Amino acid sequence: MKNRKLFETWSPWILLVVILALWQIICSALNISEFIFPSPMRIWEQFWEYKTVIAGHAWRTFWVTMAGFGISIVVGVLLGFLIGSSRLAYAAVYPLMTAFNALPKAAFVPILVVWFGIGVGPAILTAFLISFFPIMVNIATGLATLEPELEDVLRVLGAKRWDVLMKIGLPRSLPYFFASLKVAITLAFVGTTVSEMTASNEGIGYLLISAGSSMQMGLAFAGLMVIGAMAMACYELFSLVEKHTTGWSRRGSQS
Secondary structure (H helix, E strand, O other): OHHHHHHHHHHHHHHHHHHHHHHHHHHHHOOOOOOOOOOHHHHHHHHHHOHHHHHHHHHHHHHHHHHHHHHHHHHHHHHHHHHHHOHHHHHHHHHHHHHHHOOOHHHHHHHHHHHHOOOHHHHHHHHHHHHHHHHHHHHHHHHHOOOHHHHHHHHHOOOOHHHHHHHHHHHHHHHHHHHHHHHHHHHHHHHHHHHHHHHOOOHHHHHHHHHHHOOOHHHHHHHHHHHHHHHHHHHHHHHHHHHHHOHHHHOOOOO
8 A cells, every 4th residue: 555655646756757858759769859858967057058148037927827826816815706696697697608708719809909008018918817616616616506505504493694605604715725826826827928928028927929930949938837837836836725624625545
C-alpha cells in the first residue's frame, strides 16, 4: 500500500520524464529542424540563455493573472451565492451567464483595449472574464442541490433560510468551490496570455509573439513551459488547501 501511494505521488513526474525522453529521441532521430519543432534540449538551452528576460515576463503574467483571478473569486462567489440561494435568480440569471460564457473571450480584448488602453487593464479583465464562470457555477450548484429533506429538518428545528445557507449550504459548497478554483486558475492564465499576445508589451504572451516573429521557437516553447509550470503550481496549492480543509468530503478516498 505504501509503495502504491508513493508511485501515485511520483507518477506525474515519471510520465513527464518519459514524454520528454520520447520527444528528444524523435527530434534527434528524425533530425527535425528547431524552427519547426524544437527538442527539449534546445528549449532548455534557450530558457537558460534568456532566463532573466523570461523571469521578468513571467512575473508580470503571474501578478496580472492573480489580480484577475482574485476578482473572479469575489464575483464568482457572490453571483454563485445569489443564483444558488434563490430559485428565481437561478431561473433568471443562470441562462444569461451560460450564454455569456459561450462568447469567445479573445473577442473582448480589442474592446477592452479601446476602453482601458494597452497594458495591464485588458489582461486583468480578460483573466477575470474567462475564469469567474466555473467558480459561480460550482458555488451555485453546491447551494442549489442542498437536500430538501435536510432543509426541512432544519426548518422544523427553527432554522431560517439564511441559517440553512450559511451553516449548511456554504460548508457543503466548499468541495465544489475548490474544484472550481483548480479549473479557474488554469483558465485565468490562458486569458492573461491571450490578452498579452494582443494588447501588451510585457508578459509571456508578448514573449511568445516576439519569439515567434524572430523564429526563436525554443524560446517560445520555453515561455509555454513557464506558463504550464505556474498553472500547475497554483493547481497543486489549491489541491493542498482542499485536502486540509475539506477532508470530511473525501471519506473512503484513501482506500
